Amino acid sequence: MRTNHKFDVLVLGVAxxxxxxxxxxxxxxxxxxxxxxxxxKFEKGPATIDVSKYPQGIQDNYExxxxxxxxxxxxxxxxxxxxxxxxxxxxxxxxxxxxxxxxIDSADGKKIYEFLTYDxxxxxxxxxxxxxxxxTPDEKAAAEAKIKEVHDKYDNK
Amino acid sequence: xxxxxxxxxxxxxxxxSQPSDAGPTxxxxxxPIWIIVLTLLLLFLGAVYFDRHSGWFDKQVYxxxxxxxxxxxxxxxxxxxxxxxxxxxxYETYCGLCHGSDGLGKPxxxxxxxGSEWVAKDITSLARIPLxxxxxxxxxxxxxxxxxxxxxxxxxxxxxxxxxxxxxxxxWGNKNGAVSVDEMKAARAAISGNAxxxxxxxxxxxxxxxxxxxxxxxCFQCHGQEAKGGVPNPNAKTAEQVPGLIYVADGYTxxxxxxxxxxxxxxxxxxxxxxxxxxxxxxxxSNVISTNELNDLADYLFSLKPKGDNLGF
Numbered sequence: 001m002r003t004n005h006k007f008d009v010l011v012l013g014v015a016x017x018x019x020x021x022x023x024x025x026x027x028x029x030x031x032x033x034x035x036x037x038x039x040x041k042f043e044k045g046p047a048t049i050d051v052s053k054y055p056q057g058i059q060d061n062y063e064x065x066x067x068x069x070x071x072x073x074x075x076x077x078x079x080x081x082x083x084x085x086x087x088x089x090x091x092x093x094x095x096x097x098x099x100x101x102x103x104i105d106s107a108d109g110k111k112i113y114e115f116l117t118y119d120x121x122x123x124x125x126x127x128x129x130x131x132x133x134x135x136t137p138d139e140k141a142a143a144e145a146k147i148k149e150v151h152d153k154y155d156n157k
Numbered sequence: 158x159x160x161x162x163x164x165x166x167x168x169x170x171x172x173x174s175q176p177s178d179a180g181p182t183x184x185x186x187x188x189p190i191w192i193i194v195l196t197l198l199l200l201f202l203g204a205v206y207f208d209r210h211s212g213w214f215d216k217q218v219y220x221x222x223x224x225x226x227x228x229x230x231x232x233x234x235x236x237x238x239x240x241x242x243x244x245x246x247x248y249e250t251y252c253g254l255c256h257g258s259d260g261l262g263k264p265x266x267x268x269x270x271x272g273s274e275w276v277a278k279d280i281t282s283l284a285r286i287p288l289x290x291x292x293x294x295x296x297x298x299x300x301x302x303x304x305x306x307x308x309x310x311x312x313x314x315x316x317x318x319x320x321x322x323x324x325x326x327x328x329w330g331n332k333n334g335a336v337s338v339d340e341m342k343a344a345r346a347a348i349s350g351n352a353x354x355x356x357x358x359x360x361x362x363x364x365x366x367x368x369x370x371x372x373x374x375x376c377f378q379c380h381g382q383e384a385k386g387g388v389p390n391p392n393a394k395t396a397e398q399v400p401g402l403i404y405v406a407d408g409y410t411x412x413x414x415x416x417x418x419x420x421x422x423x424x425x426x427x428x429x430x431x432x433x434x435x436x437x438x439x440x441x442x443s444n445v446i447s448t449n450e451l452n453d454l455a456d457y458l459f460s461l462k463p464k465g466d467n468l469g470f
Binding site for chain 2: 008011012015016019072090091092093094095096098099100101106107109110113
């Protein structure tokens with residue numbers, strides 16, 4: 001009997017919170033709708049990556065990534081977003097690390113970039129190949145060289 | 158007085174001797190399902206009621222109006238009154254956060270506009286403040302201030318600016334007279350009088366022209382001279398300052414940068430989520446800046462990256 005009672009209270013609590021949340025969400029200032037929809041979609045995905053099969057160095061870099069990036073936004077955003085090319089990651093990481101007070105120095109930035117580039121070439125392989133195919137031959141070669149550079153640095157070590 | 162003891166009847170005595178079964182008892186039972194259903198239904202109806210009657214908590218909407226649109230439909234469409242309502246709306250969006258809905262300002266941050274001698278000055282002097290911002294020491298009603306105000310009005314149209322200046326000059330006891338759109342246009346021209354002429358611009362490189370654009374729209378007021386940053390923005394997550402721009406070439410493509418400038422960013426992430434919103438935000442420039450100006454500005458900002466600095470990673 002007692003547990004049933006608790007369950008009822010829980011149901012009520014959840015219902016109240018849901019209604020309240022809906023009201024707050026609706027009242028919130030509208031960010032650029034397209035960007036917001038993109039971010040929302042990414043943030044709904046998982047917030048962690050199974051790195052157990054990655055080389056040790058990349059696993060260490062994953063730690064840096066988790067720690068630094070979660071200071072300002074959900075990890076599910078970069079984990080599920082559609083950035084995969086080395087240049088996209090380097091631009092994005094530099095944009096973040098240049099924000100005053102980011103606490104990311106260039107050594108950290110490099111680790112995060114290497115992790116994201118490595119991870120994209122494994123976990124987001126399909127998306128990466130798709131994007132590589134759309135580049136000019138020169139750009140494609142440059143991007144592949146950057147991916148190879150990261151793999152050469154960490155694989156089999 | 159001596160105590161009188163009444164003899165107790167036998168019936169009463171027998172009642173006292175046994176435990177009474179007439180009192181209330183408590184027992185556990187589940188909440189009936191209809192109560193839960195009813196509560197959810199009431200919550201739902203409550204939410205519907207709020208939705209229809211509160212204009213979704215819009216601070217401008219009170220009963221009996223149900224939405225901002227309905228409220229707007231009752232506003233005067235022309236004349237001095239419409240200028241004031243328009244001006245109030247602009248004021249609440251761009252000025253009220255710091256200068257207060259009551260025009261009394263914020264101690265240590267923004268001086269009062271009610272009764273301020275600066276509001277009573279000529280229109281050009283007054284218009285210069287929202288158009289170009291105001292940095293440094295200033296005296297208002299005998300008190301000293303050290304201001305760092307962004308050019309909050311630089312992205313506003315002449316109609317918006319004349320309305321908001323009229324509102325400021327005619328509210329909270331101020332009686333300084335209306336500002337017409339034509340007067341505002343003249344004031345804007347006078348203020349940007351030292352801008353380079355078309356002939357000058359034609360001779361300049363894109364980077365030089367971009368620098369002129371940077372000056373023209375007062376970007377330096379928030380992003381610092383030569384875009385080096387450091388202007389305080391209390392409670393902004395970016396170390397409580399407006400970011401510098403010298404590394405944008407690293408973090409953006411030119412198209413991304415131009416999109417960002419056009420769109421602006423109204424919601425600045427807060428250092429302390431419970432604290433006040435940071436006073437400075439990035440206005441949207443899409444209705445202000447021309448395509449050519451934006452291209453030049455992006456060239457200028459990309460040129461700022463320190464040379465030989467391959468700090469990237």
